[in-house]
Amino acid sequence: xxxxxxxxxxxxxxxxxxxxxxxxxxxxxxxxxxxxxxxxxxxxxxxxxxxxxxxxxxxxxxxxxxxxxxxxxxxxxxxxxxxxxxxxxxxxxxxxxxxxxxxxxxxxxxxxxxxxxxxxxxxxxxxxxxxxxxxxxxxxxxxxxxxxxxxxxxxxxxxxxxxxxxxxxxxxxxxxxxxxxxxxxxxxxxxxxxxxxxxxxxxxxxxxxxxxxxxxxxxxxxxxxxxxxxxxxxxxxxxx
Amino acid sequence: xxxxxxxxxxxxxxxxxxxxxxxxxxxxxxxxxxxxxxxxxxxxxxxxxxxxxxxxxxxxxxxxxxxxxxxxxxxxxxxxxxxxxxxxxxxxxxxxxxxxxxxxxxxxxxxxxxxxxxxxxxxxxxxxxxxxxxxxxxxxxxxxxxxxxxxxxxxxxxxxxxxxxxxxxxxxxxxxxxxxxxxxxxxxxxxxxxxxxxxxxxxxxxxxxxxxxxxxxxxxxxxxxxxxxxxxxxxxxxxxxxxxxxxxxxxxxxxxxxxxxxxxxxxxxxxxxxxxxxxxxxxxxxxxxxxxxxx
Numbered sequence: 340x341x342x343x344x345x346x347x348x349x350x351x352x353x354x355x356x357x358x359x360x361x362x363x364x365x366x367x368x369x370x371x372x373x374x375x376x377x378x379x380x381x382x383x384x385x386x387x388x389x390x391x392x393x394x395x396x397x398x399x400x401x402x403x404x405x406x407x408x409x410x411x412x413x414x415x416x417x418x419x420x421x422x423x424x425x426x427x428x429x430x431x432x433x434x435x436x437x438x439x440x441x442x443x444x445x446x447x448x449x450x451x452x453x454x455x456x457x458x459x460x461x462x463x464x465x466x467x468x469x470x471x472x473x474x475x476x477x478x479x480x481x482x483x484x485x486x487x488x489x490x491x492x493x494x495x496x497x498x499x500x501x502x503x504x505x506x507x508x509x510x511x512x513x514x515x516x517x518x519x520x521x522x523x524x525x526x527x528x529x530x531x532x533x534x535x536x537x538x539x540x541x542x543x544x545x546x547x548x549x550x551x552x553x554x555x556x557x558x559x560x561x562x563x564x565x566x567x568x569x570x571x572x573x574x575x576x577x578x579x
Numbered sequence: 580x581x582x583x584x585x586x587x588x589x590x591x592x593x594x595x596x597x598x599x600x601x602x603x604x605x606x607x608x609x610x611x612x613x614x615x616x617x618x619x620x621x622x623x624x625x626x627x628x629x630x631x632x633x634x635x636x637x638x639x640x641x642x643x644x645x646x647x648x649x650x651x652x653x654x655x656x657x658x659x660x661x662x663x664x665x666x667x668x669x670x671x672x673x674x675x676x677x678x679x680x681x682x683x684x685x686x687x688x689x690x691x692x693x694x695x696x697x698x699x700x701x702x703x704x705x706x707x708x709x710x711x712x713x714x715x716x717x718x719x720x721x722x723x724x725x726x727x728x729x730x731x732x733x734x735x736x737x738x739x740x741x742x743x744x745x746x747x748x749x750x751x752x753x754x755x756x757x758x759x760x761x762x763x764x765x766x767x768x769x770x771x772x773x774x775x776x777x778x779x780x781x782x783x784x785x786x787x788x789x790x791x792x793x794x795x796x797x798x799x800x801x802x803x804x805x806x807x808x809x810x811x812x813x814x815x816x817x818x819x820x821x822x823x824x825x826x827x828x829x830x831x832x833x834x835x836x837x838x839x840x841x842x843x844x845x846x847x848x849x850x851x852x853x854x855x856x857x858x859x860x861x862x863x864x865x866x867x868x869x870x871x872x873x874x
Binding site (some may be wrong): 351352353357386421422424425426427428429472537561562 | 828860870
């Protein structure tokens with residue numbers, strides 16, 4: 340159980356309100372953990388050519404979707420009952436937005452699992468799997484760190500994730516160029532390389548969603564919206 | 580106090596080391612420095628210029644060195660826990676505290692650069708310029724018409740009956756009450772509903788063409804529909820008047836005011852744009868109050 344006394348959302352006069360906010364936070368982290376595992380296993384299924392695991396990932400996406408609906412409902416009820424303000428309001432609003440990000444990450448995992456099955460069925464020599472493993476690890480770390488930053492209300496860590504997203508974009512571009520070379524070498528590679536490209540694209544999107552979560556964490560902690568602002572602005576807000 | 584032992588139990592099997600320390604980034608300002616108000620307490624060309632105001636009830640210092648400007652045509656809300664001094668401070672603005680023998684007011688309080696507490700000041704004229712609406716609707720036990728006409732009569736604002744009729748009609752229209760009462764102006768005011776009585780009191784306050792309307796918890800005795808009507812009225816009145824409202828309803832402050840002032844134990848802790856106060860207040864005490872962390 341979360342230690343209510345020590346949490347910044349746990350010191351209201353109304354204990355029920357404390358419980359509601361803590362539950363929202365806990366459930367969000369639970370959904371985050373589920374989604375992390377989904378991506379991890381989807382990548383695993385792909386590089387191992389394990390279509391059984393890929394099927395499991397596809398099936399589990401329903402659980403992620405259910406959590407999205409449940410969390411949205413819980414957040415709606417808190418607004419209706421409590422009319423939260425200030426940091427409580429920022430928590431509830433951020434959770435509503437971040438839940439949508441997590442659900443999209445879940446969809447990307449499902450997409451990767453689908454590609455894994457397709458690639459197993461086509462059964463050709465692997466191409467671009469090094470890149471998938473590399474970018475996969477990178478965005479998984481970002482997602483994990485973003486959820487950590489949320490749990491600890493750590494805006495500095497959130498800022499680091501925002502910066503990390505640029506590197507993922509660069510890695511994605513480089514991987515795309517490599518795959519393009521394979522395709523030019525031998526046109527029989529095209530279909531397979533395109534599938535791998537889709538997977539890389541999905542992973543790159545996971546990085547974007549981790550970045551969105553990080554932006555929301557900064558909003559929760561600092562009360563300023565750093566979306567669609569230059570990196571220097573986010574640095575200024577976090578440095579305050 | 581900084582550990583969050585969030586052990587996440589899920590099918591996703593998040594490992595135990597997720598129990599991570601909370602980095603507490605709350606502003607450290609829980610201490611009140613006397614005379615220091617965070618945010619934007621001052622305005623250019625203010626209607627009220629209030630400096631180093633102190634109010635004593637006998638030996639008790641109820642207001643502690645407060646400085647604040649109230650801008651023209653702004654709606655400013657005073658919020659804070661019971662006994663924080665917000666009503667006392669409000670009542671200084673038209674010298675309603677004069678009637679309390681043991682009450683002394685110190686500091687500089689100016690309305691349009693004229694000293695409110697000047698010994699030569701005509702208090703009746705002051706209160707005509709700075710009207711007031713109270714928590715409990717308090718119509719005179721007279722007809723609806725006479726309630727509104729009372730002020731203009733004693734202040735000699737109308738020479739003819741038709742002028743007075745116009746003032747009564749206009750005031751009732753502004754208070755959003757005309758259509759409900761136009762056919763029964765001679766009926767006694769005490770027979771109206773609570774919400775109607777309160778709007779009648781607002782009509783009575785604005786009948787003497789004040790520049791400022793002070794409202795001391797004007798909706799606390801009203802039902803949600805009457806409250807909504809009064810709030811609607813406040814928005815309309817702000818086009819021509821300066822409005823200072825004391826309220827215990829934070830949602831009401833958030834809805835009707837431009838700026839919000841947070842009082843705590845006789846100090847003015849924070850004054851900021853209302854939108855800022857309710858989304859990311861500057862002072863820890865303001866945050867604690869509006870989020871329901873203490874009463």
